[in-house]
Each structure stands twice: as C-alpha cells, then as structure tokens.
Amino acid sequence: MKLMDRIGKEWIFFDGAMGTMIQKAGLQPGEFPETWNLSHPEALIQIHRAYLDAGCHIINANTFGANRLKFNNVEEIVSSGIQLARKAIAQSGRKDAYVALDIGPTGKLLEPMGDLGFEEAVSIFAQMVQAGKEAGADLVLIETMSDGYEAKAAVLAAKENCDLPVFVTMIFDENQRLLSGGSIESTVAMLEGLGVDALGINCGLGPVQMMPIVKKIVEISSLPVIVNPNAGLPRQEGTKTVYDLSPEEFSMAMKKIAGMKVQILGGCCGTTPEYMEKMIKEVQVVPCHENTFKTDSWVTSYSKAVKIGDVPVVIGERINPTGKKRFKTALMEQDFDYILSQALSQEEAGSHILDVNVGIPDIDEADMMPKTILKLQSVTALPLQIDTSNVKALEKALRIYNGKPMVNSVNGKLENMEQVFPLIKKYGAIVVGLCLDEEGIPSNSEQRVKIAEKIIAKAGEYGIHSKDIVIDGLAMTISSQKEGALVTLDTIDKVYHRLGCSTILGVSNISFGLPRRELINASFLTMALSRHLSCAIINPNNEPMMQAYYSFKALMTLDPNCEEYIEVFGNSKEEAVRMEPAIDLSYAVEKGLMEQAREDTRTLLKDKKPLEIIDTYLIPSLDKVGQGFEQGTLFLPQLLMSADAAKASFEILKDSMTKETIQIKGKIILATVKGDIHDIGKNIVKVMLENYGYEVIDLGKDVDPEVIVKTAIKEDVSLVGLSALMTTTVTNMEATIKALHQYKPDTKIVVGGAVLTQEYADKIHADHYAKDAMATVRYADSLFVK
Amino acid sequence: MIDVSRKEVYRYLGYGYQIPDAVIQKRVEEAICQFESCQPRHVVREFDLKIHENRIEFESLCIQSRDLLKNLKGCTKVVCMATTLGRFPDHLIQRANIVNKADAVIFQAVGAAMIEAYTDHINAQIKEEALKRGYYCHPRYSCGYGDFDLGYQKDFIRILDMPKTIGVTLTEGNLMVPYKSITALIGLSKETMEKSENSCAACSQKDCIYKK
Incomplete structure (x- = not known):
C-alpha cells in the first residue's frame, strides 16, 4: 500500500x-x-x-x-x-x-x-x-x-x-x-x-x-x-x-x-x-484522524506572517518607479540604499506588506526583481508583494523569495493564467486576480465578478485554492469614468459575498487628475473598507490614508479597545508642535539633526539654487565636523550623525537638480575584500565620500578581485578603496592590489580596516593607508581636487 | 538580562575613556533597549586534554599553537564554548546602515560589548562549576588570538554542532555568522595559576586603538 x-x-x-x-x-x-x-x-x-x-x-x-x-x-x-x-x-x-x-x-x-x-x-x-x-x-x-x-x-x-x-x-x-x-x-x-x-x-x-x-x-x-x-x-x-x-x-x-x-x-x-x-x-490505542482543511490564508516573510481576510491590511505602494523620477534614477544606477530606504519608511508608517515593482523600460527586470527582493529581505521582515507582468522576473523572484509572497498579478486572459498559475502552484503564493480579460475591463460589476469566477475556477484546475486568491476590483479614475468608484465598490462587495474571496484595490488610482487627491483617496478607502476590502494598496506615508485606515478599524471593532488607534495617535499632540522652521541648515548638519536638515533644505530651496545651498551650507559644515573629528574633539558617532543629516539634505537637493548640474569630483570604487563580510567600515567611508561629492561604485562585501579589476577597467576608475577587518583576509587584499596594479596600473589603491597599519599597507603595496573615513576623503581630495 | 558595560560601548565607539555628550549617550541607551530583543545562546562541552611538547590534543583535534600551549600549561581538561546574540543584531545593523550610519556604529559597539558581557557571564558559570569539582579555569582563548589559527573555527563548529545548537555558521573565510558570536577554549587545571594578565596585555598587536 x-x-x-x-x-x-x-x-x-x-x-x-x-x-x-x-x-x-x-x-x-x-x-x-x-x-x-x-x-x-x-x-x-x-x-x-x-x-x-x-x-x-x-x-x-x-x-x-x-x-x-x-x-x-x-x-x-x-x-x-x-x-x-x-x-x-x-x-x-x-x-x-x-x-x-x-x-x-x-x-x-x-x-x-x-x-x-x-x-x-x-x-x-x-x-x-x-x-x-x-x-x-x-x-x-x-x-x-x-x-x-x-x-x-x-x-x-x-x-x-x-x-x-x-x-x-x-x-x-x-x-x-x-x-x-x-x-x-x-x-x-x-x-x-x-x-x-x-x-x-x-x-x-x-x-x-x-x-x-x-x-x-x-x-x-x-x-x-x-x-x-x-x-x-x-x-x-x-x-x-x-x-x-x-x-x-x-x-x-x-x-x-x-x-x-x-x-x-x-x-x-x-x-x-x-x-x-x-x-x-x-x-496504537489512540484513534487516528486525518488533519482538517484550514481556511486561513497567509502571506509571509522569513519571520512574519500576515493573515489575509477579515481584518484589512495595508500594502505599501511606494517601491514603484511609476511617475517617480528619483526612483527611476535609483533603479538605473542600482542605488539600493535609496530603494531600501523607501521600504523602511513604509514599514515605519505601518505597512503590513510591501508591493515591489521595478519595471521601467531599459532595465532587465528579470535581473533586477530578484536582486531587489533579496536586498529588501535583508533589511525588512515585512512580507512582499511581487508586482510584475514579466513572467521570467516573476519566476526568479518567487524562487529566491524567503517565505510565501503575494503576487501582483494574474488576469482573466487565458494565456496569462496559463503562464502564471503553474508558478503559483510550484512556489506557493497568494495571487492577485485582476478583473479584466481578453475583452478588456468590464464597465459593470456583474461582468467583473464573472471574470473573478473564471480566475478562481482556472486556478482550481491547477490545484490552487481560492483562499490563495485575492480579487482586484480595479479602481478606475473617477475624473474620466464617472461611475468608476461605484462599480469598483460593487465588485468587491459581490466578490466577498458571492465568492467568499478576499479583495484588493490600488486605492490611489481613483483620484487621478484631481486636486487634493488625498481627500478623495481617504474617503474612498473608508468606503471600500466598509465593503469588505481585505488589502489596501496605498501610500502609508500619506497621513490621511493611515488615519482613515486606523479609524475604520477602531469603529468596526477590528481594533479591540482601540489599542492600536491610541498607540498611533495617542501622542500626536506633541508631534503637532512643529519644529521651528529653518534656523540654519549648517546648524542642523553640524548637530546631526536629520529631520531638521530636511526641513531647512526645503525652506532654503524656495529662494536659493541647490548648488548655492551646497556651497554655503553643506560643504562648510561638513568640513567643520570633519576637522573636529580629525582633531579628536568630535567622535565617530557625531561625524556620522552629521553625515546622515547632510545626506538627507543632498537627497532633497538631488530631486531638484538635473544630472548635468550635479557636480561630481570623481568616481571611486569601494569594496570589502574577498572572504570578508564585515562592511560597516566600508559603508562609513561611502557616505563620507558621497557627501564630499564623489560618485561611489559600491561593490559590496566579499568581493572577488576579478570583479574589482573588471569594474575599475570598465568604469575607468582611478581610485579604489579596499577594506578588510581580519588578518586572514588581508591576504585577499594583497591579491586584489596585485591584480589591480597589473591590469589597471594607473589606478591608485587606498586601504583601511581594523587590522591594517601603515606598515601592513606598505607591505601589501597599497598606494595609501587611511586610518579612518576622513583620512580617505582627504586622500581622495589630494588626487581629484587640483 | 545582560549587563552591558557603557564604558566598553564608548570605548568601541572610539571615545577612549571619555564620556560622550548627552545626545550620543541617549542613543546608546536606546540601542541597548533594542538589544534586549536578542536571544543569546551558548553551547559548552568539556573534553580530556593531552598536552605534548609542541601540540595539544583533545576530542579528535591536534592543535599546534605556541601561544595556546602557554595558555593551557598545566591543564588536564578543556572546555569548548561558543556564544552568540543570534541574528537580531545583524538585521538591526543592516537596517541602520540604510538610513542611519551613526546608529549602525552604535549598534555595532553595543553588540560587541554585549556579546563580551554574555560570554563573561557564561565563562563565570563554567568557572564556578569547575571550582566545585576542584578545577581552576585559565583565561579563555579564542582562535585568531596569537598563533592559534582561525582555521580551527571549523573544528569548533563541528565539535559543538554550532549550526544546530546555537545557529552559528562559518563563511568560506572562516568568519562566523551571525556576526556577534564568540568561540573560545578554557583550560581547566588542578592548580591555581599565577595572576592572569589582562587580555590586551597578552596580545601581540601593540598599536591597537581599542587597547585597554
């Protein structure tokens, strides 16, 4: 048997x-x-x-x-x-x-x-x-x-x-x-x-x-x-x-x-x-039973599980390049720090799940999507929603994902379902079903529900249970379709009652083209939630949206004793006392006040050019702090707080600058050498160099000498910074230096790390030994600033 | 709860014996609070030890290290120990690295002070337990110290079954992950030893910025 x-x-x-x-x-x-x-x-x-x-x-x-x-x-x-x-x-x-x-x-x-x-x-x-x-x-x-x-x-x-x-x-x-x-x-x-x-x-x-x-x-x-x-x-x-x-x-x-x-x-x-x-x-004397089927449905990461069903959840929409210049640039330059910072701020704002979309023309999504997923999962425990129509990118991301993700999306087209469902079956995921098919998007809810039924039935043929499907009722812009909101609300209501299936909406679409969009969005969110919306794809950093969400839960007994509501808003009186506007950006940078630096930068931008702000405020204060550090009157945490504040300011300035106006002193490669996984030192050097106007190509940690040499040649980089923490990995540093000297002899190499000394650096033929991040900046300046 | 020495945290942050300003102190305190979510784990095993003129033998191991020989002089047993704060600090540091580098170094320093404190705590337990049986503990000794090759990490991993018992693994370069982990040997002898020198004095690196 x-x-x-x-x-x-x-x-x-x-x-x-x-x-x-x-x-x-x-x-x-x-x-x-x-x-x-x-x-x-x-x-x-x-x-x-x-x-x-x-x-x-x-x-x-x-x-x-x-x-x-x-x-x-x-x-x-x-x-x-x-x-x-x-x-x-x-x-x-x-x-x-x-x-x-x-x-x-x-x-x-x-x-x-x-x-x-x-x-x-x-x-x-x-x-x-x-x-x-x-x-x-x-x-x-x-x-x-x-x-x-x-x-x-x-x-x-x-x-x-x-x-x-x-x-x-x-x-x-x-x-x-x-x-x-x-x-x-x-x-x-x-x-x-x-x-x-x-x-x-x-x-x-x-x-x-x-x-x-x-x-x-x-x-x-x-x-x-x-x-x-x-x-x-x-x-x-x-x-x-x-x-x-x-x-x-x-x-x-x-x-x-x-x-x-x-x-x-x-x-x-x-x-x-x-x-x-x-x-x-x-x-043997105890009766044996088969296990029973459980209807709960979960989206998970390596450690967190979010239940999809009666209590609505927030899916953060901001990891998405659509309409965002800065995000597009980050994708093109593989600036993961920026992409990851979007994840962390949405997590802080209360997201339960993060939508991840990296689709722009000119980018290999099948390469970028799994890379982004892997990086995101190294910093956030929130479950992710893989948002792509590229089947190859979807499969790669599903494979590498740690947990059971959400997938956005499949639609009612036969060809699409035949491509997506086998992947959902193999890797396991909760999949978003869009109410559209070969005929387009139906203008009435009955037709949309029919497509939902078709999707659920087809999924069933692949052995995918309806608890792993959430139906997107499709929020259509009301400025172009006057009944858009009504049809969407009817659709999710019917899907919930008739099909017993969970629902999802990209809420913000509804207000496209209208002024003060958050007013419409927040009201629409409340309306949708009251029609049993299970997942709201929104911008959690937009206060009215989260206010609507928490209020709904408190009102509908989904937040016992209003605990969550009180936790979120209980202290908001204090926050309502806004910081005094712009005393001085220099002060904010010197003291390492990140929020204040952001605020001051925005204020200054009203009547000053970005370059002027950099020259009059940022550079002088960074220098002052740097000198304090070199003289031993300031210490590493203070140096970094001020670097973080300056970086926050630069981020805002970058938004209002074109590529041509951003002045770059030079390109520098940074890497922690092969065999070494400690990258804190390298990351500190990176933020300092960036603040001082360098473009840093960060190759990460445990980097093969060959990769460093190839990148140096390809990007024609004239300075490479190498970091190693352990004595055992200094040998790899030596090998990297040797290879660079052989294949890219005009490139200078600066080394640093806990075990290194001037003597050691000389022994392995580095061009320069930097005892800390400031010393690296000074050395770079000595090469690049004539 | 592990008592994290503020002095040590400040020292790791590069302050030497100075006290940081109130802002940094507050951030250090906040970091220590966050570290309370760590789940420290340890694993300890004891073996009979054979000391030869130029090598040390226990379990299936044969170690050649002059410095370790010196440390284990007169010992008949050896305790292998490994401690870790788990993956939590690594995650915390990774996250801080994205938006807040100052926090990253503060977490780093707190983690270092905490794993040392936790290891001291386990070491004290071993000492106490050994004393009951009439054994004295020598100062703990880790691979990577002196001429005790880092390659022996592989043996610690195997002997203590560390991936399974405490979730600590090795990279190709013999570095431990999670990052805040310590392995060490502690020699046991029937005789008390002369007053032990502090761990920094025994080290051969003389220009270390962290030297006590």
Whole structure:
C-alpha cells in the first residue's frame, strides 16, 4: 500500500535516533556517521532492523549529512545508505515499511546573511535527491532544519528531481521560533505553499516541551503533521550527553501528543528502538484522524506572517518607479540604499506588506526583481508583494523569495493564467486576480465578478485554492469614468459575498487628475473598507490614508479597545508642535539633526539654487565636523550623525537638480575584500565620500578581485578603496592590489580596516593607508581636487 | 538580562575613556533597549586534554599553537564554548546602515560589548562549576588570538554542532555568522595559576586603538 494512502487512516511511525545508535556502536569523535555506510554496513543494517522490529514504518537512511560540502563521493554514500535500509527491510520481512532519503541542513547560512548562494544550496540538495531516487528511496525527509529558507532550497531540490513524497520537519525552540526567527505560521504557510506532503517538528526539544508547538501546527496546517522529539532535554554528564526521559515517560508524553490530532510519530536524539517500541504500544490505542482543511490564508516573510481576510491590511505602494523620477534614477544606477530606504519608511508608517515593482523600460527586470527582493529581505521582515507582468522576473523572484509572497498579478486572459498559475502552484503564493480579460475591463460589476469566477475556477484546475486568491476590483479614475468608484465598490462587495474571496484595490488610482487627491483617496478607502476590502494598496506615508485606515478599524471593532488607534495617535499632540522652521541648515548638519536638515533644505530651496545651498551650507559644515573629528574633539558617532543629516539634505537637493548640474569630483570604487563580510567600515567611508561629492561604485562585501579589476577597467576608475577587518583576509587584499596594479596600473589603491597599519599597507603595496573615513576623503581630495 | 558595560560601548565607539555628550549617550541607551530583543545562546562541552611538547590534543583535534600551549600549561581538561546574540543584531545593523550610519556604529559597539558581557557571564558559570569539582579555569582563548589559527573555527563548529545548537555558521573565510558570536577554549587545571594578565596585555598587536 502506498504510504500517502495510509496516513491519517492508521498511525505511521518514524524510527528513532540514528546518531545515538551509531555512537553506541563505536563512532569515533571527528568521524562522519555517513562514512559508516561504506565501512560498517552490517552495523547499520542492525540498527535499521532494530527499529523495524520495534514496529517503525519509516526508516531513515544514514544520509543526513551526505552532501558535497562534506563528501566528494555523495552518490556512493547516499546510494549505499539507501541500499542498507532496503536490505534491512528485506531481512525483516516487513511489507509495510519505507525508506526515507534523509536530508539534513548544510551547516552553512544562505545569502544574503551568510555566503551560501540559494541556487548553490538547491544544487547541493539536488545531488542527494538524484542519488537517493536512483537507489530506490520511497520518500524524502528533510529534517532538523532551523532555517525556513534552507528548507525551501531542499524542498525545491526534491520536487524538481523526483516524484517521491516530501516530508519536512523543523526545529522550533520553546519560544515557538526557528533559529532563523521563523514563526510557526510563516514556516507552515511557506512549506504548504511549496507543496510538501507532510510537515512537522523534530529535535531541539522533548515531547513535553513540544506540545504547545504541536498544538499550534495542527491549528494552522492542513497537512499530515509529524512529531519526532528528542528523548527529553539534554544534559552533560562528564563528556557524554544524556536525555532526561525514560522510554516509559517518553511514550506517555507521545500518547498525549497522539491525542492532539497529529498523524506521524517518531523520535530524534537520544531515542532508541526501546523508546519506539514502547511509544508504538501506547499510541496504537489512540484513534487516528486525518488533519482538517484550514481556511486561513497567509502571506509571509522569513519571520512574519500576515493573515489575509477579515481584518484589512495595508500594502505599501511606494517601491514603484511609476511617475517617480528619483526612483527611476535609483533603479538605473542600482542605488539600493535609496530603494531600501523607501521600504523602511513604509514599514515605519505601518505597512503590513510591501508591493515591489521595478519595471521601467531599459532595465532587465528579470535581473533586477530578484536582486531587489533579496536586498529588501535583508533589511525588512515585512512580507512582499511581487508586482510584475514579466513572467521570467516573476519566476526568479518567487524562487529566491524567503517565505510565501503575494503576487501582483494574474488576469482573466487565458494565456496569462496559463503562464502564471503553474508558478503559483510550484512556489506557493497568494495571487492577485485582476478583473479584466481578453475583452478588456468590464464597465459593470456583474461582468467583473464573472471574470473573478473564471480566475478562481482556472486556478482550481491547477490545484490552487481560492483562499490563495485575492480579487482586484480595479479602481478606475473617477475624473474620466464617472461611475468608476461605484462599480469598483460593487465588485468587491459581490466578490466577498458571492465568492467568499478576499479583495484588493490600488486605492490611489481613483483620484487621478484631481486636486487634493488625498481627500478623495481617504474617503474612498473608508468606503471600500466598509465593503469588505481585505488589502489596501496605498501610500502609508500619506497621513490621511493611515488615519482613515486606523479609524475604520477602531469603529468596526477590528481594533479591540482601540489599542492600536491610541498607540498611533495617542501622542500626536506633541508631534503637532512643529519644529521651528529653518534656523540654519549648517546648524542642523553640524548637530546631526536629520529631520531638521530636511526641513531647512526645503525652506532654503524656495529662494536659493541647490548648488548655492551646497556651497554655503553643506560643504562648510561638513568640513567643520570633519576637522573636529580629525582633531579628536568630535567622535565617530557625531561625524556620522552629521553625515546622515547632510545626506538627507543632498537627497532633497538631488530631486531638484538635473544630472548635468550635479557636480561630481570623481568616481571611486569601494569594496570589502574577498572572504570578508564585515562592511560597516566600508559603508562609513561611502557616505563620507558621497557627501564630499564623489560618485561611489559600491561593490559590496566579499568581493572577488576579478570583479574589482573588471569594474575599475570598465568604469575607468582611478581610485579604489579596499577594506578588510581580519588578518586572514588581508591576504585577499594583497591579491586584489596585485591584480589591480597589473591590469589597471594607473589606478591608485587606498586601504583601511581594523587590522591594517601603515606598515601592513606598505607591505601589501597599497598606494595609501587611511586610518579612518576622513583620512580617505582627504586622500581622495589630494588626487581629484587640483 | 545582560549587563552591558557603557564604558566598553564608548570605548568601541572610539571615545577612549571619555564620556560622550548627552545626545550620543541617549542613543546608546536606546540601542541597548533594542538589544534586549536578542536571544543569546551558548553551547559548552568539556573534553580530556593531552598536552605534548609542541601540540595539544583533545576530542579528535591536534592543535599546534605556541601561544595556546602557554595558555593551557598545566591543564588536564578543556572546555569548548561558543556564544552568540543570534541574528537580531545583524538585521538591526543592516537596517541602520540604510538610513542611519551613526546608529549602525552604535549598534555595532553595543553588540560587541554585549556579546563580551554574555560570554563573561557564561565563562563565570563554567568557572564556578569547575571550582566545585576542584578545577581552576585559565583565561579563555579564542582562535585568531596569537598563533592559534582561525582555521580551527571549523573544528569548533563541528565539535559543538554550532549550526544546530546555537545557529552559528562559518563563511568560506572562516568568519562566523551571525556576526556577534564568540568561540573560545578554557583550560581547566588542578592548580591555581599565577595572576592572569589582562587580555590586551597578552596580545601581540601593540598599536591597537581599542587597547585597554
């Protein structure tokens, strides 16, 4: 009988610990357990046999860490592991047992935080899956994962390389979090979206500590739930680790867990065949149930989960170049700091989800979209909405996304649905369905609802449930379509009542071409919310919009005790006392007052030219602060506060300058060298150089010498700044300098970083050693300012 | 809660022994508040130690380091420890880096002072526990110090199963991620040692700006 057909109808039992058993059999310190597949096959067969005799159905092949980061004979180790498990089953005579290809984590952290690329991780796991499939595994178990992102890479590898059932178990701690920060909601939603066949928890805790977590997993997931705990909590006895539950205590706790409507049980560290035998005996008397379907629908990031449904949510619209000159320039120049700052300010303003649109002509969206997603996810935990009509960009972004995103959008055109739905099915996402099709946008709500029905039905054919669809009723500009608002409101109302489906609107469209747009927008938002709008795509930095949103929630009992409302507006009286206008921009920069600097700059712009402001205010105050720093009367935090304030002022000035009027002293490359991931120093130098009028090409951290040389040649850059923090990475700095001197001999190199000294810099043939950011600025000035 | 030494934070910020102005002090206090969301974790294991003339052996390891030999002189056991503040500080620093570089360096300094304080705290526990058994602890020693090669980080990672136990991993260049993490060895001996010198005095880098 097929494994998947049995789950929920009868108890399915995993085996217990492999590591514990191999250690008992004599594994030496420093020896990889997987090497035993070749050196001690009989010992492994015995371990598997013992678990089979105890009554376990699924035995995990000894392949947990058999990946190419540890072994150069992955195929051999994996296939021998599977074969040994198969042999054990054959010997036992069991017809109802299965072999799992066991996949554990790589032990590396994925980009952007670590240095293992996502696709590299997928490829590492794919190699294991291929070998496991060929050797005859019955299922893939991805286990002991403490990072949802790595689990995603493993699931994709499994799904793309075999048709076997894929089970995933994660390590949650007592705070119900993964080590990566993932919550139960965010993790379950992502794994379900990826289409795994069963999911659950293993390792980390004993069964007692797992109970509240198991309860929550069962509440959220619709899939079969697996629980494989340790034999209690670990404790060190001399040089040995022991666990605090006896087989009897363990099995009593597992019996309780069995009563929580889970479907698959087993053990992890510290458990042995004796534990499993006793557990199976206890659990067999408990009735087994299938899990139930859950209607809640979640959009997630690596750690946050936002529920889409009865409580409306705000989706920030500002990561979008439409009609924004500054944003377009940022995209063209790959100025991610600017793009990311848009994300952070919307987060601060109360967004729950951020829409991400990077589509402009002349840009390779398929390259830019995943890059932007990756960068955004390194600074914000808000879930993202991938907003693109470019299918290639969509797939790349869905792949690299950490969590279960929203996708904006699919429409009622058959061709479009056939392109988009397979991707939604494969990667998992909540997708926005636009009420338009081959015939265009219907002018009445009945027709729009028909298209919504068509979209939901077609999605169903792909196995996408309607809870993962939100329908966009399409807000049309009322200045050109006088009934635009009414039709839109009717549409979302009907979609909610008739189809039971969530809804979304790009609210601001409604007022296009009218004065004081926020008046119309805010009123329209309130009206739409009262017709059950689930997701409002708005500018959260626009106060009337958020005021309307919070007020609506307070009025409609969606904000218990008006707590959120009071938290947001309770202190606004103080804020209402506006700062005194422009005393002096110089003062604001010298004291590092960012907000004041912005305000002063805007005031000054009313009757002064940007260049004049730069020359009379910004440069002199930056110099004053810089000199203070050099003389030791001011310190790094003050230098940077003032740099940040100046930067804020420059941002505003840039908006009112054309490319020609922005004066650039010169182009400088900055990079943290290969092998080094510490980039704070480099970032400080960057902001200083930019404030002093340089264009900085920031190549980031852990940068290959070749990339630096190529960029220096391509951009014809005459100064390169290199940073390294560790003594071990200074060798890479030396290699980079050597390569630059060889291939771009006219380029000067300035170096800095905690371990560097003048002596060291001389030794590796740098042209200059800068002890801090100001020293770098002075050196650049000595080269560029004649 | 970990008691973060303000003095250390100011020192990391480059103030030496001076006290920053009220604005910076306030930002440091705010940063320390934010760091309370960190979830520090640690993992500790003890091994029997064999000291030879030119190498140190425990578990499956064989370490050649003159400086470490000096540190472990007379020890019969060694405790391997690793501590981390988790991913939270890395995220915080990344975010500050976009809009507020001053905050980025303040977070950096607070994180450094906090992981040191947390490691001191765990170290004190180890000391206390060892003393109960009649052992004295030598000052903790990390790879990267003196001639104790940074490459041994790989062994710490394996022996302590750090990715799984505390979520700390290594990059290709043997640097730890999350960033605010420490690994160290602590030698245990039956005899008290002479008064230990402070950690800066033992270091060979003489022109360090952070030197105490």
